Structure formats: structure tokens, C-alpha cells
Amino acid sequence: MITRMSELFLRTLRDDPADAEVPSHKLLIRAGYIRPVGPGLYSWLPLGLRVLHKIERVVREEIVAIGGQEILFPALLPRAPYEATNRWTEYGDSLFRLKDRRDNDYLLGPTHEELFALTVKGEYSSYKDFPLLLFQIQTKYRDEARPRAGILRGREFVMKDSYSFDVDDDGLRVAYQRHREAYQRIFDRLGVRYVIVSAVSGAMGGSASEEFLAESDIGEDTFVRCLESGYAANVEAVVTPAPDPLPIDGLPEAKVYDTPDAPTIATLVEWANTVDLGREITAADTLKNVLLKVRQPDGDWELLAIAVPGDREIDDKRLGAALDPAEYAFLDDADFAKHPFLVKGYVGPKALRENGVRYLVDPRVVDGTSWITGADAPNKHVVGLVMGRDFTADGTIEAAEVRDGDPSPDGAGPLVSARGIEIGHIFQLGRKYTDAFNVDVLGEDGKPVRLTMGSYGIGVSRLVAVIAEQHHDELGLRWPSSVSPFDAHVVIANKDEAARAGAGELAAELDRLGVEVLLDDRSSSPGVKFKDAELLGVPWIVVVGRGWADGVVELRNRFSGETREVPVDGAAAAIAEALTS
Amino acid sequence: MITRMSELFLRTLRDDPADAEVPSHKLLIRAGYIRPVGPGLYSWLPLGLRVLHKIERVVREEIVAIGGQEILFPALLPRAPYEATNRWTEYGDSLFRLKDRRDNDYLLGPTHEELFALTVKGEYSSYKDFPLLLFQIQTKYRDEARPRAGILRGREFVMKDSYSFDVDDDGLRVAYQRHREAYQRIFDRLGVRYVIVSAVSGAMGGSASEEFLAESDIGEDTFVRCLESGYAANVEAVVTPAPDPLPIDGLPEAKVYDTPDAPTIATLVEWANTVDLGREITAADTLKNVLLKVRQPDGDWELLAIAVPGDREIDDKRLGAALDPAEYAFLDDADFAKHPFLVKGYVGPKALRENGVRYLVDPRVVDGTSWITGADAPNKHVVGLVMGRDFTADGTIEAAEVRDGDPSPDGAGPLVSARGIEIGHIFQLGRKYTDAFNVDVLGEDGKPVRLTMGSYGIGVSRLVAVIAEQHHDELGLRWPSSVSPFDAHVVIANKDEAARAGAGELAAELDRLGVEVLLDDRSSSPGVKFKDAELLGVPWIVVVGRGWADGVVELRNRFSGETREVPVDGAAAAIAEALTS
Missing domain, CATH: 3.40.50.800 (Anticodon-binding domain)
Structure with a gap:
């Protein structure tokens, strides 16, 4: 069927829309592909809908090709399943909640792990029924704090979400690997330039979760990669290579100095270079002790001290990922006042250890490293405090920022950072949701087996913007033929x-x-x-x-x-x- | 691609689900096509989704074939446009309303006239751009008071809704007729047995609105038809054929009788047959005056009296349609007390006319008909009160019930009633929504023209149940090949x-x-x-x-x-x- 421009519902615009900041948003509006209806809400005009449908088709084909069976859940969902997994609360403000005429609670589904787990529980009962791969292509909802960039981060959007169900971990790994390959085929067919990044620390069990990021300067996700080896990871997932321990014997004794007016790293370094310590001192020679409180399962707050080299800031995302899912906060003045042994600006390992504060250090703080740090008294610091001799820690934590030039965890070279847009996420969920709903089937040995799940998402409507973002020039859009209207x-x-x-x-x-x-x-x-x-x-x-x-x-x-x-x-x-x- | 039952996500059930009342609901559950998620909320399992997608494809093809251009609006919509047309309020409890994190009001769209009108206003500005036909196939929401029969009346459902835009009424009529024919092709291809019924009285402008009803004993809609002529209409739309006026000359004078203990039609008829009135009296010889109050545009209530032959009840749906969109209520005792001229059980035309009460009569009450009715005094009725001689009316009203055997409006024979399920609705909306948003374009003469709209809906997900309802036997489902999974x-x-x-x-x-x-x-x-x-x-x-x-x-x-x-x-x-x- 030929589409005639004389009849096509289309008006192109000469000027960029006032509220559009990124090229894809400007061009999709100017070219009449989408129109705004409200914050984070867009209508698809004929050209945009054609592109969306083509992307859906490619995604559907590839997921069906790995054995996916398409089903479709409501977007409007009762509260109970999400209450059972605590996500009714955990989602906070980003969940759209509503009541029906009988005053019952409902939500607009942001993702459907609960429903898939319950549905499989309802239908299947034997190990013979597995492996199983279900998926849907569906409209989803998130009440984003800052909807931005048009359909890149909307509040109503189309996702493909699939879920694998297996009776054992090997099965899950196979399902995960199949998705990984299907996603590569999908993004290749769509003409998207992307990288696959580790999304959680390798320490938590290999590649249990990876993100597909479209390379884009306007992306909200920062990732790092090693150009030599191809290693790539979200900053949250970067594992700091720990140096080898250093010999302790022969290191000078720790010595406490008066350091008036040096409560910050900068002032401390300045002071250190006025005293003759035998070498040039930099911020990297100091140890910064940061105090937090962390909510315990019983609801109480517990103190936590984190030590990082003074030349590095704490990275909020990495800290959050390291403590996830616990709630935490930095100590404020009132908190300090409650614990007189904490001398603000001069906190050191000694008082922390003596008072039983949980103490985690950056992986660079290995035995035999010597530090300038707080001496737990106003205007006093200690020089030459040696890890493994003068203090110890309860463990390490990945909370310090990752910087361009840091060594790649695989030892292949330096890391460089780049920005990307999340277009896919594959995740070995394990038994979180099957535990929540007791999803057991009869195993080969006649005993119940708890199923293990994987969850795999693609931002289908977002891809329209991502492709526009990667393929355009100053004159307009340039669609790969696989998705062109x-x-x-x-x-x-x-x-x-x-x-x-x-x-x-x-x-x-x-x-x-x-x-x-x-x-x-x-x-x-x-x-x-x-x-x-x-x-x-x-x-x-x-x-x-x-x-x-x-x-x-x-x-x-x-x-x-x-x-x-x-x-x-x-x-x-x-x-x-x-x-x- | 071959689908293997050994891998298909399907468990058939031997027994009917406890809460299912109608065959389609029982069979779609037993055969594993759908599963309940909550009241009026269902998930589509693989087989069900295949049928749904096939129906969508047929609908899409036929609407594209008449020039429809597919677009897609969000389901989550801001309040403002629906406030402008008053539907935010008018929808009452059947609208799902919610707030976002900034406390702004949103709704889940039940139908999208507002958005389509606003979008056309935003893009087009000249008569040259018309006619225009836009449509979407979309998930919609209504908080039904009684979700029933599975996906026959759900709270989340898929609809095809299209909207025509024209610069003149002739254009609207063409668009309407094209839809009518496209709908016939769609339902024929889907193997649905259906009738097209007038949905509003012919008196309001020909076939300005018609419904497509699938014939089904479990349908919620009652319609009547004439088997001789094929005439079919919703009961609301039936126009009572008015008899010819009768000669008044020579009719006996009206006479007031004492009728003790005869405040009802039954007791009145009983009394009348104890007096010698020269013939057998039936309820059809009496005139029942029913009192209502109707809300005026200024908010005040105005009295309204409706006279129908005593053998007919008032039909609520017909009365509502006749007074639409005005709010109304039957008078209660307190209301009667406020108007002493209204003698309950003995109200007659005389007092109503003398006191200026608006008075509408059934179309059968023509000049020269003679009635037994109230005499406006306790225990008194008047016999031989002749329309056109002893009383007059302000007009007629279609409020009396329609009965099997009533003459068809086209004079071809008697009406019989049947039940159906609404599967499509075509409606010449006119300028209701373009007036609300001032949707004008420049006309051929250089002057602004207000666009006129048609709205056309098909219940896509409901059709899955309708087809199952019409095509099954005691063993199970029987799909027409056009929609079979x-x-x-x-x-x-x-x-x-x-x-x-x-x-x-x-x-x-x-x-x-x-x-x-x-x-x-x-x-x-x-x-x-x-x-x-x-x-x-x-x-x-x-x-x-x-x-x-x-x-x-x-x-x-x-x-x-x-x-x-x-x-x-x-x-x-x-x-x-x-x-x-």
C-alpha cells in the first residue's frame, strides 16, 4: 500500500520545540513522529508508530527464535502480589498507585516478575515442564522524578520483558546466555551501537547481570571500559584491583602531630608538606574516614565507617550498590553529638575500632600501606599509621569513585569512561520471586524443587529515540532500513x-x-x-x-x-x- | 514455525472455574486461553493472545482499507482535556483516576475523543487537509460496577477506536457510511453473527448512531427487530408509530365519577368494569400520569408529567434516552407535599395544565382518543376525557416500554425482542468535541470552519469472547479459521x-x-x-x-x-x- 504525503497525517515543523534538549527529541517532534500529551507522555503519530511496530517485530522474532512464548498481562494490577515482595513500598514515588470504586489498591505495572512467577506456579507442577521462557511486549508505567528527552525517559513506555524459569542454576545460565545472544542479534539488526557492561560486581557471582548500553553522549548511565581488552562495566560494577600487601617490617612508627586548622584533606596535605616527612605528600597518602548510619533489618540504625584514600570521593551510586538494599545516610551534626568519640574532621581508625564501629576500607588499603589520618582528637592527626600493624578493618567496600586512567580489573590497561543509554538488561534473578511465592515443582527425584528465574528487558519505545540519537545529521533523521517507516x-x-x-x-x-x-x-x-x-x-x-x-x-x-x-x-x-x- | 504441545505454555482444565457463568468464560479458562488476575482483569496466555492478535489484524486491515491512519495515544492522560468536556466528572465512578508524584490529576483513558480533537487542532489548519480518518488499537480502562463474564466486560480491555474529521455534514455522512461497511466486512470475516441496530431515535436525525450487536442470549443489550423487514433497534431508539387522529365530533362528554379505593390502574379497571360504560374496559383505556422532576441547565428542578396508556410501564432506558443528558428523578412523597394540586393516585391533565406543569404524552395519545384518568381529587376519576378537546400536551415522549408484538416503526409487522452483546458502535458525533476545543480550520472561502467528527469503536478483546460464545459446542471451542490460534x-x-x-x-x-x-x-x-x-x-x-x-x-x-x-x-x-x- 502506497502512502501519499498529500493524505498522510503529518505536519513537519521548521523549528525545534522549546522544551527539547537532545537531538532525537527535537527531530522526532519536528519530523512529526511523536507529540507531547503531558510530562513524560507522548502520542505516536503515523510515522513514529510504524517505527515502533518495526522494532517490536524484530524483538518478537528474536525472542520467539530462542523459544520465547508470548503472553500479555494487564498493566493495571492488584496490590497483593507486589505487597508480598515488598515492591509496593520499595518502588516509592516511582510507582503509579490508584484505587478502584471499591477502594481497593491497584498499581500500574512497572515490571511483572510477580505476575509471571504466580502464573507459572498456577499452571505448572513438574520438572518436565521446564525450561520455560515467557515474554510480553507491553505498555509499562513509572512515575519518573524527571521525565526527560522525550521518549528516552517517559512515564508510559513499551517494554519487552521476558522471564526464564528453570529447575537448576545450569538451566538459568543457559537461558541467560541465549538471551544475551538474542539481544546482540536484536541490536545488530536495529543498527544500534552498544556495549555490554557488567551491572553488578563480579564478586557477587560472575556475570549475573549485564546491561546493554547504547553509546551516546546524552546517556544518563556512565560506564567505564578498557579499550585494550574490551572490558566494560557500570561504575557500580567495577572491582578495584587490590595491590599486593607490602612488607611491614622496618616501617617507621606511627606518630601523632598537632595539626591546627587542618580538618579537611586539602588543609591536611598543605600541613604535611610544611613538616619534613621525607617525601612529597599528596591527598593519596591520606586516609579519609567517612561516617554513615545503616538501617538494620530490625529497623535500628547502625554506625558504619568507610575509609578511602583522601584523593577519592565517595561515589553515591557505588556506595548505594555496595550497601543495597539497605537504607543509609551520612552522619549529621546531631549524630556526631551523640557519639563523643567521633571527633569531626579528625576521626581515625583507633577510636572507631575501640568503640566497635563497623569499619570497611577501600580495596587499596592493604596490609603494609601507611597513612596520614585522624588521631581522634581536635587538631591532631597521626602520620605513618600502618594497615595490618596499627589498625585492621572488618572488610573492604567498593565505594570510592572510579576515575579515567584507573587500571582495568582485568589488568589489561587503563579505564576510560563513557556515557550510554540503557536499552537492555539481562539478570539472573535466582529465587527471589519464587521464594516469595513458594514456586515449587516436583523434581525428578520426587521432591519439590524451587524454580530459579531470569529476567530480561528491552526498552522498545526508548529504542526509537536511541536509534534516532545515533543516526541523524544536521538535516534530520536517518533510519536504518530495518526500522525505517x-x-x-x-x-x-x-x-x-x-x-x-x-x-x-x-x-x-x-x-x-x-x-x-x-x-x-x-x-x-x-x-x-x-x-x-x-x-x-x-x-x-x-x-x-x-x-x-x-x-x-x-x-x-x-x-x-x-x-x-x-x-x-x-x-x-x-x-x-x-x-x- | 511449528508449535509443539510438549513445549506450549498450556494446561487445560477438566472442570469449569467456579466463578464462570457464561460458556465463553468457562471455555476460555478451561482451554487455557486466559487467566484471571483480579476482578475484570485477565492475562492472555499464548493461545488467547494469538486469537487477540488475529482479530486486531483483521480490524486494522479493514480500517486501513477505508483510509484510516493508525496512531497511538497514551492510556495515562492528564485531567485537563477531560475537564474541558466535563467528562472528568460525568464518567463518575467508572473512570480510573490517579495522581502523580506532584499531586497532579490523571486518568486512565476510557475513550479518546478529546485527545484526537486536540491533536488534529494541533496539526491541521486548512479545509484541504480533510477528510481525515485516524484510529488506534489500544488498551482502555473502565472501572465497571460489575465486571462480568470474563473478558466480555473487563476493566482493562483492547479497543479499536477511530475518529473521522470533516469540514461538512456530507463528509461526515460519507465517513460514517464507510465505517458501517468496513464494520460489516470485519464482523463477516470474523464469523460473527450480528445485527445493526439504531442506537438513537430516528427523530434526532436519521441513523446518526448505530450499534453492532452480536446475537447472544447472554447479551446485556436488549433490542427489538421486525423479522419481516429486518428493522432492528435498541429499545431506546424505537419510534412508536403514532395512530391517525380520530374524529372528535360526536364523542360523549367527559364525566367525573366517584372511584373509591381505586388509586392504581388495576383497581381503576376493576371499578370501570362494574359501571356500565358501554364496553369492556382494559388498562389500555386508562391514562397514567407519571410525575418527575428534571434538572434544568441553571440547576433548578422543574416538574414534568408524562402520560402513558395504563397498560404500559415507563421504560427507564427509554426515558433516560429521551431526557438525555438531563438529570431526573421520580417525585417522592415530600415532592408531592410541596405541590398540593397533585393528588397522588388521581393526577389528571386538568390540574397539570392549570398549574403550568410541562406535560408530555405517549405518541399513542393522539387527538380524538378518549381516556379514563385522574380527576385531581381524592377518589375521583374522569371518564371520556378526549385529547384535543378536553386537554392538550406540550409534546410527545418515547418513554413507554416496547413490547413483543408492538408494530414495527416501518409498518412491516410486529416487533420481537432479542438479546445481544455490543461489539461495535458508530456515531456521528458532530461538533460536540470540536466545539469544546474550538477546532476550526480555514475554509475554502477563507472563513473558519468548525470541524465535525464521527467516532467509531470496536471491542477487540471482547470479540474473543463473543466469537467463543457464538461458536462452541459441549466439547469445547470452535474457532472460525480467520481467528483460530x-x-x-x-x-x-x-x-x-x-x-x-x-x-x-x-x-x-x-x-x-x-x-x-x-x-x-x-x-x-x-x-x-x-x-x-x-x-x-x-x-x-x-x-x-x-x-x-x-x-x-x-x-x-x-x-x-x-x-x-x-x-x-x-x-x-x-x-x-x-x-x-
């Missing part, structure tokens, strides 16, 4: 009646050859039409213009900018061939 | 390895011929497999059974019950041909 954009740039009629015939012939054609049959000037064609971004533009009289049409590639002439006779076949080659 | 259900009913392998090859060959195959490769007994095949309802069942040794497979038609044998050689081609013939 049309295969060919035939522009009538000749007022001659014969040329117009010929263009119509060419479009009809292309249509018969299975090419999806957008025909610009409007009465506008060729200049307006070319501008629109460049803005809309269909990968092949066929111009029926001045060459018509000489028996040729022009074939433009929106990606490469290449242009060539094709004889009118046999043009459709030649164009159809160019499209598939 | 599979084209053929190949049952391996032979434990012989060669037969099993042969069945697999047959399925593969059918798959290559484009036949969607469900292959029952389970180790269950043939009896279990046949029962499941009958329950699931795929229209063609291919049995690879005992005949295999003799070189034949069995082809069963689930609709007709016919069975025939097909030689194994060339079986796939023969079956594929049978499927398309």
Missing part, C-alpha cells in the same frame, strides 16, 4: 503531468515488488519536499525530477549521501534491488 | 516411532506451505489428546493414528464434525488445500 521515499519534483503520472506508476511498481513506499505527491516546491525527505529520514530517496525528460530518475542514499541516476525503464526493479543489497 | 492441529495418536516421525514431517511440510501448525507431540493417551483438541477448537484436526500403517491420516473438521481419510503421500498439500477451500 518506509523503504523508499519517492519525491515528485517535476510539475510535468507525465512525470507525475510516471512517479505514481513507479511507486505502484515498487509497491508490487514489496517495497513500502512514501510518495510525496504534494503540490509543494521541490525544495520543501527535499527538506522534508531529509528530515523524515527514509534511507532511500527516489527523485522524479528534471531527469525524467531524459529517461532517468535519481536515487539518493540518505545515509551515505551518494546519488546516482537510474534509467526510468526498469527503475523499480533496480531500486528494489538497491534496497535489499 | 492455529490453522491445523496435528495429533499424534500412534506410539509407533515411524508414525511419530511421519507426523513431525507432515507438520514441517504444512509449515512450509504456510499453515500454522499445532503439533500434539506429548506422550499422553490419544483420548486425552482428542479431548484437548476438541476443547482448544482449532478448526482442522489432523490425526496421525492407526491408519498410518495403511498410509492414511484422518482429517477432522471441528465445525461440521466431518471426518475423512487422506493418503499420507501428498497429505500436506491436500490438507493445505482443504484449509483454504
Whole structure:
């Protein structure tokens, strides 16, 4: 079926919308693919919906190809299952909650682990029924604090979420690996440039969770990678390589100094370089003790001290991931006042250990390292305090920032940071949800087996923006052919009646050859039409213009900018061939 | 792609679910097409989702074929547009309302007239852009008071809603007619038995609104039709044929009688037959005056009296439709007390007219008809009160019940009533929504033109249940091939390895011929497999059974019950041909 621009519900805009900051948002609005309805809420106009549907199709095909069976849950869900897993509360403000006419609680589903686990429990009862892979392509809801960048971070969005169910960990690993490969095929087919990053620390069990990040300067996710080895990880997941312990014997004794007016690292370093300590002192020689309180399962707050080299800040995301899911807060003045042994600005390991405060150190704080740190008295610091001799710790913690140039955990070279947009997430969930609902089946040995789950998501509607973000130029969008709303954009740039009629015939012939054609049959000037064609971004533009009289049409590639002439006779076949080659 | 029962996420149930009352609900649950998640909320399991998607495809094709352009709005919508049309309030308890984290009001869209009108206003500005037809296939929400019958009346459901925009009434009529024909094609393709009924009185402007009702005894909608002419209408839309006026000259004078203890029609008729009035008196000879109060636009209540022949009740739906959208209530004792001229049980036209009460009569009350009615005094009635001589009215009203045997408005014969399920609604909306948002475009004469709209809906998910309701037998579902989850259900009913392998090859060959195959490769007994095949309802069942040794497979038609044998050689081609013939 040929789509005619004269009839297409489309008005392109010359100017960028006032509230749009990123290129994909500006272009998708200007090119008439989407329109805002409210904060984080967009309507899909005909061109945008075509792209969305094409992405859905690619995703569906690849998940079906690995054995996925499509089902569909309601978006409107009762509270009870989410209460059972505590996510009714945990989601906080980002969950849309509502009541029905009988005053019962409901939510708009942000993700459906609970429902999938309960449904499998309801249907299946034997190990013979597994492995099982279910998925849906569904509209989901999150009340984002800051909806941004158009459909990149909306409040209503389309996701593909799949869930694997297995009777053992080996099965889960297979399902996970299959998804990993299917996701690579999907993003390759969609023309997305991406990296796969570890999403949780390797210390927690290998690649139990990875994210697919589309490379983009406007991404909200920071990741680091080693260009030498290809290692890539979310900053939360970076494991600091611990140096080897150093010999302790022969190290000078620790000595307490008066350090007036040096409560910060900067002032401390300045002081240290006025005293002769035998070498140049930098912030990396100091040890910063940061005090937090962490909520315990019984509801009480417990003190926690974290020691990091003075040249590094605490990274909130890494700290949060390390303490997850516990709630925590930095100590305020009132908290300090309650614990007189904590001398603000001069806290050291000694008082912490003597008073039983849980004490975790950065992995760089190995035995034999010597530090300048607080001496637990106002205006006093200790120099030469040696780990493993003068103090010890309860363990290590990955809370210090990761910096460009830090060594890659695999030892292959330095890390560099980049930004990305999360487009996929694969996760070996394990038994969190099957435990919550006692999802057991009869095992081969006749005993109950608790199922293990994987959860795998793709942000389908977000991908429309991601692809637009990665593929555009100053003139407009440039769709990969797998997702373009049309295969060919035939522009009538000749007022001659014969040329117009010929263009119509060419479009009809292309249509018969299975090419999806957008025909610009409007009465506008060729200049307006070319501008629109460049803005809309269909990968092949066929111009029926001045060459018509000489028996040729022009074939433009929106990606490469290449242009060539094709004889009118046999043009459709030649164009159809160019499209598939 | 062949679907294997050994892997399909499906468990059929032997027993009807406890809460299911109608056949489609029972069978869709038992056959594993849907599962309940909450009141009026269902998940679609693989088979159900396949049927839903097939229906969506048929609907999409036919709406695109009449020029529809598909777009997609959010389901989560801001309050403002619905406030502007007063539907935020009018929807009452059936609207799901919620707040976001900033305490702003949102709703889950029950229908999208507002958004479509606003979107067209945002994009288009000239008469040249019209006619325009937009549609979406979308999940919608209504907080039904009594969700019932599974997906027949759910709270989350899929609808196709389209909207036409035209610059004049002729355009609207064309768009309406095209939809009417497209709907006929859709329901014909889906194998639905349906009637088209007038949904509003013809007096309001021809067929400005029609409903498509699937014939079903379990339907919630009552309609009447004339079997002679094919006329069909909702009871609200039936226009009572008015008899010709009768000559007044020579009619006896009205006379007031004492009628002690006769405040009801029954007691009045009993009394009338004890007095000699020259003929047998029935309730149809009496005139019942019913008192209401109707809310005026200024908020005040105004009295309204409605007169109907004493043998007919007031029909609430017809009365509501006649007064729509005004709020109204029947007078209670306190109201009567406020108006002493209203003598309860003995109200007559005289006091009503003298006191200026608005007075509407049933269309059967024509000039020259003579009535026994109240005389406005306790225990007194008047006999022989003649319309057009002794009293007049302000107009007529369609409020009396319609009964089987009433004459059809087209004069062709008697009406009979039947029940149906609403599956489609087409409606010439006119300018209600374009007025609300001032949706004007520049007309051909350079002056602004207010657009006129039509709205057209199909209950897509409901159709799954409707088709199941119309097509089933005591053994299970029976899908028309256009919506069946599979084209053929190949049952391996032979434990012989060669037969099993042969069945697999047959399925593969059918798959290559484009036949969607469900292959029952389970180790269950043939009896279990046949029962499941009958329950699931795929229209063609291919049995690879005992005949295999003799070189034949069995082809069963689930609709007709016919069975025939097909030689194994060339079986796939023969079956594929049978499927398309």
C-alpha cells in the first residue's frame, strides 16, 4: 500500500520545540513522529508508530527464535502480589498507585516478575515442564522524578520483558546466555551501537547481570571500559584491583602531630608538606574516614565507617550498590553529638575500632600501606599509621569513585569512561520471586524443587529515540532500513503531468515488488519536499525530477549521501534491488 | 514455525472455574486461553493472545482499507482535556483516576475523543487537509460496577477506536457510511453473527448512531427487530408509530365519577368494569400520569408529567434516552407535599395544565382518543376525557416500554425482542468535541470552519469472547479459521516411532506451505489428546493414528464434525488445500 504525503497525517515543523534538549527529541517532534500529551507522555503519530511496530517485530522474532512464548498481562494490577515482595513500598514515588470504586489498591505495572512467577506456579507442577521462557511486549508505567528527552525517559513506555524459569542454576545460565545472544542479534539488526557492561560486581557471582548500553553522549548511565581488552562495566560494577600487601617490617612508627586548622584533606596535605616527612605528600597518602548510619533489618540504625584514600570521593551510586538494599545516610551534626568519640574532621581508625564501629576500607588499603589520618582528637592527626600493624578493618567496600586512567580489573590497561543509554538488561534473578511465592515443582527425584528465574528487558519505545540519537545529521533523521517507516521515499519534483503520472506508476511498481513506499505527491516546491525527505529520514530517496525528460530518475542514499541516476525503464526493479543489497 | 504441545505454555482444565457463568468464560479458562488476575482483569496466555492478535489484524486491515491512519495515544492522560468536556466528572465512578508524584490529576483513558480533537487542532489548519480518518488499537480502562463474564466486560480491555474529521455534514455522512461497511466486512470475516441496530431515535436525525450487536442470549443489550423487514433497534431508539387522529365530533362528554379505593390502574379497571360504560374496559383505556422532576441547565428542578396508556410501564432506558443528558428523578412523597394540586393516585391533565406543569404524552395519545384518568381529587376519576378537546400536551415522549408484538416503526409487522452483546458502535458525533476545543480550520472561502467528527469503536478483546460464545459446542471451542490460534492441529495418536516421525514431517511440510501448525507431540493417551483438541477448537484436526500403517491420516473438521481419510503421500498439500477451500 502506497502512502501519499498529500493524505498522510503529518505536519513537519521548521523549528525545534522549546522544551527539547537532545537531538532525537527535537527531530522526532519536528519530523512529526511523536507529540507531547503531558510530562513524560507522548502520542505516536503515523510515522513514529510504524517505527515502533518495526522494532517490536524484530524483538518478537528474536525472542520467539530462542523459544520465547508470548503472553500479555494487564498493566493495571492488584496490590497483593507486589505487597508480598515488598515492591509496593520499595518502588516509592516511582510507582503509579490508584484505587478502584471499591477502594481497593491497584498499581500500574512497572515490571511483572510477580505476575509471571504466580502464573507459572498456577499452571505448572513438574520438572518436565521446564525450561520455560515467557515474554510480553507491553505498555509499562513509572512515575519518573524527571521525565526527560522525550521518549528516552517517559512515564508510559513499551517494554519487552521476558522471564526464564528453570529447575537448576545450569538451566538459568543457559537461558541467560541465549538471551544475551538474542539481544546482540536484536541490536545488530536495529543498527544500534552498544556495549555490554557488567551491572553488578563480579564478586557477587560472575556475570549475573549485564546491561546493554547504547553509546551516546546524552546517556544518563556512565560506564567505564578498557579499550585494550574490551572490558566494560557500570561504575557500580567495577572491582578495584587490590595491590599486593607490602612488607611491614622496618616501617617507621606511627606518630601523632598537632595539626591546627587542618580538618579537611586539602588543609591536611598543605600541613604535611610544611613538616619534613621525607617525601612529597599528596591527598593519596591520606586516609579519609567517612561516617554513615545503616538501617538494620530490625529497623535500628547502625554506625558504619568507610575509609578511602583522601584523593577519592565517595561515589553515591557505588556506595548505594555496595550497601543495597539497605537504607543509609551520612552522619549529621546531631549524630556526631551523640557519639563523643567521633571527633569531626579528625576521626581515625583507633577510636572507631575501640568503640566497635563497623569499619570497611577501600580495596587499596592493604596490609603494609601507611597513612596520614585522624588521631581522634581536635587538631591532631597521626602520620605513618600502618594497615595490618596499627589498625585492621572488618572488610573492604567498593565505594570510592572510579576515575579515567584507573587500571582495568582485568589488568589489561587503563579505564576510560563513557556515557550510554540503557536499552537492555539481562539478570539472573535466582529465587527471589519464587521464594516469595513458594514456586515449587516436583523434581525428578520426587521432591519439590524451587524454580530459579531470569529476567530480561528491552526498552522498545526508548529504542526509537536511541536509534534516532545515533543516526541523524544536521538535516534530520536517518533510519536504518530495518526500522525505517518506509523503504523508499519517492519525491515528485517535476510539475510535468507525465512525470507525475510516471512517479505514481513507479511507486505502484515498487509497491508490487514489496517495497513500502512514501510518495510525496504534494503540490509543494521541490525544495520543501527535499527538506522534508531529509528530515523524515527514509534511507532511500527516489527523485522524479528534471531527469525524467531524459529517461532517468535519481536515487539518493540518505545515509551515505551518494546519488546516482537510474534509467526510468526498469527503475523499480533496480531500486528494489538497491534496497535489499 | 511449528508449535509443539510438549513445549506450549498450556494446561487445560477438566472442570469449569467456579466463578464462570457464561460458556465463553468457562471455555476460555478451561482451554487455557486466559487467566484471571483480579476482578475484570485477565492475562492472555499464548493461545488467547494469538486469537487477540488475529482479530486486531483483521480490524486494522479493514480500517486501513477505508483510509484510516493508525496512531497511538497514551492510556495515562492528564485531567485537563477531560475537564474541558466535563467528562472528568460525568464518567463518575467508572473512570480510573490517579495522581502523580506532584499531586497532579490523571486518568486512565476510557475513550479518546478529546485527545484526537486536540491533536488534529494541533496539526491541521486548512479545509484541504480533510477528510481525515485516524484510529488506534489500544488498551482502555473502565472501572465497571460489575465486571462480568470474563473478558466480555473487563476493566482493562483492547479497543479499536477511530475518529473521522470533516469540514461538512456530507463528509461526515460519507465517513460514517464507510465505517458501517468496513464494520460489516470485519464482523463477516470474523464469523460473527450480528445485527445493526439504531442506537438513537430516528427523530434526532436519521441513523446518526448505530450499534453492532452480536446475537447472544447472554447479551446485556436488549433490542427489538421486525423479522419481516429486518428493522432492528435498541429499545431506546424505537419510534412508536403514532395512530391517525380520530374524529372528535360526536364523542360523549367527559364525566367525573366517584372511584373509591381505586388509586392504581388495576383497581381503576376493576371499578370501570362494574359501571356500565358501554364496553369492556382494559388498562389500555386508562391514562397514567407519571410525575418527575428534571434538572434544568441553571440547576433548578422543574416538574414534568408524562402520560402513558395504563397498560404500559415507563421504560427507564427509554426515558433516560429521551431526557438525555438531563438529570431526573421520580417525585417522592415530600415532592408531592410541596405541590398540593397533585393528588397522588388521581393526577389528571386538568390540574397539570392549570398549574403550568410541562406535560408530555405517549405518541399513542393522539387527538380524538378518549381516556379514563385522574380527576385531581381524592377518589375521583374522569371518564371520556378526549385529547384535543378536553386537554392538550406540550409534546410527545418515547418513554413507554416496547413490547413483543408492538408494530414495527416501518409498518412491516410486529416487533420481537432479542438479546445481544455490543461489539461495535458508530456515531456521528458532530461538533460536540470540536466545539469544546474550538477546532476550526480555514475554509475554502477563507472563513473558519468548525470541524465535525464521527467516532467509531470496536471491542477487540471482547470479540474473543463473543466469537467463543457464538461458536462452541459441549466439547469445547470452535474457532472460525480467520481467528483460530492455529490453522491445523496435528495429533499424534500412534506410539509407533515411524508414525511419530511421519507426523513431525507432515507438520514441517504444512509449515512450509504456510499453515500454522499445532503439533500434539506429548506422550499422553490419544483420548486425552482428542479431548484437548476438541476443547482448544482449532478448526482442522489432523490425526496421525492407526491408519498410518495403511498410509492414511484422518482429517477432522471441528465445525461440521466431518471426518475423512487422506493418503499420507501428498497429505500436506491436500490438507493445505482443504484449509483454504
